[in-house]
Amino acid sequence: MRKLNLSVQLQNGTIDANFDSIKAALAAELDTYKKMVFTEDSKKDAKDTVAYLRKFNKALDDKRKEVKKAYMAPCDAFEAKVNELKKQVDEPIKFINEQIEEFECKRVEEKRALIKEIYTGIAAEHAEAAEYLPLQKIYDKHWENATTTKKAITETITERMTRVETDLTTIRSMESEYEDKGIERYKATLELSVAIATMNQFQKQKEEILRREKEREERIKAAEEKEEPSGSIVPVIPAVPTKEPKEESAASAPAGNTVRYEVIADLFQIAQLESAMREYGIKFRRV
Numbered sequence: 001m002r003k004l005n006l007s008v009q010l011q012n013g014t015i016d017a018n019f020d021s022i023k024a025a026l027a028a029e030l031d032t033y034k035k036m037v038f039t040e041d042s043k044k045d046a047k048d049t050v051a052y053l054r055k056f057n058k059a060l061d062d063k064r065k066e067v068k069k070a071y072m073a074p075c076d077a078f079e080a081k082v083n084e085l086k087k088q089v090d091e092p093i094k095f096i097n098e099q100i101e102e103f104e105c106k107r108v109e110e111k112r113a114l115i116k117e118i119y120t121g122i123a124a125e126h127a128e129a130a131e132y133l134p135l136q137k138i139y140d141k142h143w144e145n146a147t148t149t150k151k152a153i154t155e156t157i158t159e160r161m162t163r164v165e166t167d168l169t170t171i172r173s174m175e176s177e178y179e180d181k182g183i184e185r186y187k188a189t190l191e192l193s194v195a196i197a198t199m200n201q202f203q204k205q206k207e208e209i210l211r212r213e214k215e216r217e218e219r220i221k222a223a224e225e226k227e228e229p230s231g232s233i234v235p236v237i238p239a240v241p242t243k244e245p246k247e248e249s250a251a252s253a254p255a256g257n258t259v260r261y262e263v264i265a266d267l268f269q270i271a272q273l274e275s276a277m278r279e280y281g282i283k284f285r286r287v
Contacts, residue, residue: 015067111144118154126161128168132187133160167192171199178202206268260287 033053038046116135123130138160143153170192171182176199186195263273277284 013071015071107146108144111146114150115139115143115153118150119157122154122157122161126158126165129161129164132164132168132190164190167195171195174199176203177206209268209271 033049036046036049119135138157140156142148143156167186167190168183171186172179174182174196176182178199181202182195182199185198186192189195263270265273274284
């Protein structure tokens with residue numbers, strides 16, 4: 001497109017008015033108004049005076065608008081013609097831009113396919129880590145940029161996979177009884193510190209339950225020893241059938257279906273099971 005220049009002849013516009021004479025006349029006349037004192041009886045005159053002065057102010061403002069409109073008319077006409085020229089140029093710009101956008105969409109689709117190919121290749125070499133890092137979980141929109149290289153994407157994905165493998169090794173090296181809980185939490189957060197904290201929390205819960213159970217057993221043993229006289233012969237008393245203990249949270253037998261299970265677990269697991277049943281509103285009792 002050959003070089004085109006918009007040639008404009010602009011003459012400095014001036015607006016002349018009798019500002020000085022009006023200003024002098026106002027100074028003399030307004031001085032009188034500044035000294036006026038009104039009373040309650042002359043309140044109407046005061047209102048009329050204010051109305052007169054406001055009317056003069058409005059006349060000045062109306063004249064300003066009139067002159068401005070006339071003064072800006074050539075400028076508005078010039079601006080309209082320039083915008084018309086710009087509109088002509090916008091048509092081919094839009095046409096070419098649509099082609100550019102089409103090229104960009106095609107490039108992005110090809111880049112996405114490349115990213116998927118890179119991920120698939122790395123996942124094959126890091127199968128376990130890939131279970132924790134599906135592509136959609138680590139996908140970065142910046143990878144689609146034309147400036148982001150294949151090497152950079154490969155290094156980033158590989159680094160993430162390696163980090164997961166290192167974290168899993170760390171979790172397993174702790175040989176925690178609750179390793180499965182830690183790994184489950186790690187899979188959800190990909191945070192090693194969270195996984196370790198989860199395992200430690202379960203371990204502390206177990207220790208607390210065992211401590212309380214031990215204290216309970218010691219209290220029972222101490223009470224039995226206190227009731228049984230030292231060195232005396234304890235008579236054997238036939239066992240008297242007793243009523244089964246009621247469920248700890250219900251005043252009567254639970255309604256609904258009754259199913260009996262034999263549970264083999266440690267004290268901590270039993271405590272967790274009972275806690276879960278309470279949470280779901282399941283009534284139970286120890287036999």
